[in-house]
Amino acid sequence: xxxxxxxxxxxxxxxxxxxxxxxxxxxxxxxxxxxxxxxxxxxxxxxxxxxxxxxxxxxxxxxxxxxxxxxxxxxxxxxxxxxxxxxxxxxxxxxxxxxxxxxxxxxxxxxxx
Amino acid sequence: xxxxxxxxxxxxxxxxxxxxxxxxxxxxxxxxxxxxxxxxxxxxxxxxxxxxxxxxxxxxxxxxxxxxxxxxxxxxxxxxxxxxxxxxxxxxxxxxxxxxxxxxxxxxxxxxxxxxxx
Numbered sequence: 001x002x003x004x005x006x007x008x009x010x011x012x013x014x015x016x017x018x019x020x021x022x023x024x025x026x027x028x029x030x031x032x033x034x035x036x037x038x039x040x041x042x043x044x045x046x047x048x049x050x051x052x053x054x055x056x057x058x059x060x061x062x063x064x065x066x067x068x069x070x071x072x073x074x075x076x077x078x079x080x081x082x083x084x085x086x087x088x089x090x091x092x093x094x095x096x097x098x099x100x101x102x103x104x105x106x107x108x109x110x111x112x113x
Numbered sequence: 114x115x116x117x118x119x120x121x122x123x124x125x126x127x128x129x130x131x132x133x134x135x136x137x138x139x140x141x142x143x144x145x146x147x148x149x150x151x152x153x154x155x156x157x158x159x160x161x162x163x164x165x166x167x168x169x170x171x172x173x174x175x176x177x178x179x180x181x182x183x184x185x186x187x188x189x190x191x192x193x194x195x196x197x198x199x200x201x202x203x204x205x206x207x208x209x210x211x212x213x214x215x216x217x218x219x220x221x222x223x224x225x226x227x228x229x230x231x
Contacts, residue, residue, distance in 0.1 A: 004156075031217070042119075042202055042221035043157065048209060056209040056218070091156065098215045099206065101147065104156045 002027065004094050004105035005074075012111045019079040019086070021108045025094030032075045033102060034060075034067060037089040049075055082112045115140040115207035119222025127230050132193050134225045136203035137185040144216055145206040146179060146186050151224075152199045160201075161188070193229045200224045 005024040013019050025032050030051055035043035045059040049069035060067065064082075069075040079086055089109045093102035116139040126132050138146075144165040149157035163170045163177045163186065170177050174193075179186040190197055202224050209218035 033217070033219070035219075040224075042223045043219070045209075045218050045220070048217055058209065059218075093219075095217075098217050099145065101159060101162060102219060103159065104149075106156045 004029075004092060004103055006092055006105035006108050008108060009106060010109050010111070012113060013082050014113050015083055016081050019082050019110055019112075021077040021079075021090050021092075021110070022074040023077070023092035023094075023105055024074040025092075026096075026103055029094035029096050029103075031095045031098060031100075032069050033093045033095075034075075034077050035091045035093065035104075037091060037107075039088075043091060046077075079110075082110075084112050086110060087112045115143060115205055115218070115220040117203060117205050117220050117222045119203050119225060121225060122223065123226045123228075125228045125230065126193050128193060128195060130193055132188075132190045132197070132227055132229075134188045134201055134203065134227070135185060136187070136205075136222050137183075138205040138220075139184065140205065140207045141181075141184065142216070143205040143207045146177070147204050147206075147219070148177060148188050149202045149204065149221075150199045151202060157202060190227075193227075195229050195231050198227055198229045200226050 034046040037043045047060045047067045048056040064080045089107045091107045093104045147162035151157045176189040203222045204219045206216045
């Protein structure tokens, strides 16, 4: 059973470009969560999705950030018009049911030049 | 919302000694407390967790204790080894804004950098 997969592992963008981060949850997991980790800090909740639904996006900036988890395919975190402050590691996690253990992917390290 | 404080921020021990990391949380409705180990550049890996109906849980050299009244929980690593060196994060699961008030939102402490010296 493959773990949570994320790609790309590293992403470099120039200011103003778009970043698209992908997450495939573990098999059988329908709950996906995105977290952001700034250097030398803990992870901060961004958004929680189930298939085709955003359940809670309270931790995600209202502008430039969006997330989806389509019926087919991976969950996508999209950052438009990136700025230097968006540079961070973005982790997704998945769980089989609500209130269950969350397993993390390897993360995407975004660098904005 | 939930707030998790973690101490110490750095901890250095000699191989074979014990290490203890402590966390406090603020939301009395939180009912699940995982601990993650993160090596440099790697994913957070769950090492042990505890639910609020249990006071202590042990898995080989790792144990976690929970005091619901005081709202604090601790990680104990005995007989430390150099490969235990990493950043350790505590977390508490609390109610998010969606899903009918269910607990799913992990709030993390800021981490403890553990160094085990050979």
